[in-house]
Amino acid sequence: MYSGILDLPWWGYVLVTAVMTHVTIAGVTIFLHRHQAHRALDLGPLPSHFFRFWLWLTTGMVTKEWAAIHRKHHAKCETAADPHSPQVFGINRVLWTGVFLYVRESRNADTLERYGHGTPDDWLERKVYALPYKLGIMLMLGIDVALFGVWPGALIWGVQMVWIPFWAAGVVNGIGHFWGYRNFACADASTNFFPLGILIGGEELHNNHHAFATSAKLSSKWYEFDIGWMYICALEKLGLARVKKVAPKLRLGAARPTIDVELLQAVVTHRYDVLAKYMNGLRQLAAEEFAQLKIEAREGRMMKRLLGEDGAALPAPQQERLAALLARSERLSRGYAMRADLEALWARSAASHDQLVMQLQDWVARAEQSGIRQLEEFSLRLRRYAI
Numbered sequence: 001m002y003s004g005i006l007d008l009p010w011w012g013y014v015l016v017t018a019v020m021t022h023v024t025i026a027g028v029t030i031f032l033h034r035h036q037a038h039r040a041l042d043l044g045p046l047p048s049h050f051f052r053f054w055l056w057l058t059t060g061m062v063t064k065e066w067a068a069i070h071r072k073h074h075a076k077c078e079t080a081a082d083p084h085s086p087q088v089f090g091i092n093r094v095l096w097t098g099v100f101l102y103v104r105e106s107r108n109a110d111t112l113e114r115y116g117h118g119t120p121d122d123w124l125e126r127k128v129y130a131l132p133y134k135l136g137i138m139l140m141l142g143i144d145v146a147l148f149g150v151w152p153g154a155l156i157w158g159v160q161m162v163w164i165p166f167w168a169a170g171v172v173n174g175i176g177h178f179w180g181y182r183n184f185a186c187a188d189a190s191t192n193f194f195p196l197g198i199l200i201g202g203e204e205l206h207n208n209h210h211a212f213a214t215s216a217k218l219s220s221k222w223y224e225f226d227i228g229w230m231y232i233c234a235l236e237k238l239g240l241a242r243v244k245k246v247a248p249k250l251r252l253g254a255a256r257p258t259i260d261v262e263l264l265q266a267v268v269t270h271r272y273d274v275l276a277k278y279m280n281g282l283r284q285l286a287a288e289e290f291a292q293l294k295i296e297a298r299e300g301r302m303m304k305r306l307l308g309e310d311g312a313a314l315p316a317p318q319q320e321r322l323a324a325l326l327a328r329s330e331r332l333s334r335g336y337a338m339r340a341d342l343e344a345l346w347a348r349s350a351a352s353h354d355q356l357v358m359q360l361q362d363w364v365a366r367a368e369q370s371g372i373r374q375l376e377e378f379s380l381r382l383r384r385y386a387i
Contacts, residue, residue, distance in 0.1 A: 004149030013148060017156050021163045022201075024058045027051040028066075028168055029201035029228040030235075036119055037067040040216035041232060044240040052120065056129045056136035057143075059164050063125065065106040068116035072105070073173075074213055075115070077188040083111075084173045087189050095174035099165035137161065167200050176206035183220050184211035184272030185279050185308075195224045202226035211272040212247035220247065248387070255383040259361040261353055266385040267360065268346045277381060278342060279308055281374035282335050289329045307336060331372055338367065338375065 008016070031051035034040045043051075055061055069083050076082045083105040086094040094101065105111055120129075129136070140160065145153035171193075180191030190210035197204040197218060205218040205226060219226035235241035248269050256263050267274055283304050290300040306314065306322045314322065326333040341363055345356060367379035 002145070002150050004145070004153060005147050008148070008152075013152050013156060016148070017159050020058070020156070021160060023054060024160065024163060025167070025199075025201040025203075026228065026231055027055045028059075028164060029203055030231060031055070032061070032063065032066045033070065033203070034216050034228070034232070036063055037070045038214050039118075039244065040214050040246075041236075041244055042242045043235070047235055047240050052124070052129060057140040058137070058160050060134040060137045061164070062106070062130045064112060064116040064119040064121075064130070067119050068112045068114070069102060069105050071115040072111050074210070077190075077210070078177070084169070085189075086174050086178045091174055091178045094177075095170045098169035098173050102165075102169050168203070172200060172203045172206060176203070180207070182207045183276065184208065185275035186210045186272060187310075192224070195221070197224070197226045197228065202228035208247070214245050215247040216243045217246045251386045252381070252384040253386040255380055259357060259364055259383075261357055262387070263383065263385065264345070264353065264357050264360055266387045267382065269387055270385050271346045274382065274385065275339075275343065278339060278378055281378045282307060282339060285335050285372065285374045286332060289332045293328055307332075334370060335372065335375060338363065338370075 006012075030041075031043065031048065032055070035043045035048070052063065055063075072081070073083055073085075078085045078087045080088060082088055084094050084098055084101045089101065119125075141154070141157045144157040144160075147153065148156060175193045176191060177189045178191065180193035182191055184207055186207065188210055190207040192205045192207045194204040202218045203209070205220070205224055208220045208224070209215070209218050211220075216232055217226060217229045219229060232241055232243065236243055250270055250273055251266075286300070286304050286307060290303070295303065303322070303325050306318055306325075309318075326336055341359075345360055345363070351359070364379050364382060367375040367382075370376065
């Protein structure tokens with residue numbers, strides 16, 4: 001039996017596998033995701049061509065297909081047109097068979113035409129990387145066997161082949177829209193499922209990404225770590241990359257005595273944090289009201305979830321349950337209605353800046369005169385947002 005060029009101890013094979021799969025993860029998050037799909041950074045020719053070649057060897061994925069499918073995911077998130085939403089397909093299907101959802105969508109010519117613009121279209125892409133025969137992964141199998149021997153090489157290659165389908169297509173697309181914590185109240189169900197973004201290159205911070213999709217940096221809080229961002233910073237220092245955009249840094253100043261255009265701009269800029277903090281207060285208000293209404297804990301958890309949803313998008317039975325709850329609590333009904341008025345400030349509309357400033361002035365006045373502690377405290381924080 002051929003033993004390979006390299007004769008390593010068992011832990012050596014494990015280390016080699018870990019390093020190679022991590023390079024693949026780095027290629028996905030830096031090249032495919034942040035550079036190609038979202039244009040958050042520019043990559044120089046050397047890292048760009050290296051990642052293209054490495055991903056061809058280790059995944060067989062085509063850049064245009066990946067970027068198009070991911071862009072469509074953002075455009076149609078959590079709807080029936082989303083290629084891989086666990087809210088639509090169920091968590092088990094996306095987690096364990098998400099790769100098949102990806103393959104199905106990659107065969108949708110309309111998706112590639114509409115969302116695949118701006119991706120590489122050179123000779124290498126057309127004549128080598130985009131060929132349907134997956135020659136790259138067969139070449140990778142030959143390299144692994146030649147370096148490590150038949151059985152170790154085949155095992156290492158097998159791990160390489162399932163790494164991205166499971167961690168990216170399954171875990172990120174599945175758990176990242178199903179379970180975890182949220183820093184920002186996006187309209188979708190995205191979550192950060194772990195604050196240390198190491199194993200999947202920073203993609204663990206998925207809610208942060210959906211809040212600021214064109215940011216090259218995925219970490220937001222002080223306790224979060226994005227190893228992909230660390231690599232990008234290193235490439236930038238070497239002159240091999242240029243960061244184009246990062247998420248705006250949250251800034252709170254002294255409370256403004258008047259509501260003006262600058263405050264409006266700050267509120268709109270930090271809208272996801274604004275809404276997240278408002279929802280925290282609304283949940284606190286709900287807890288107080290549930291205690292008064294003697295609502296059981298299990299029912300209360302369901303109601304808190306419904307309070308965070310768009311009522312018009314809920315199924316009819318859940319709309320009725322939510323309406324019944326709001327009818328029992330005038331304070332909660334007011335808090336829920338004012339959430340919609342707050343979101344209207346940054347919704348697409350033909351309103352002028354002056355009109356929006358007047359809407360914000362009215363909202364703050366109503367909150368401060370509501371007699372509801374959570375709204376009064378939130379209105380004070382709202383006055384402190386700054387750019």
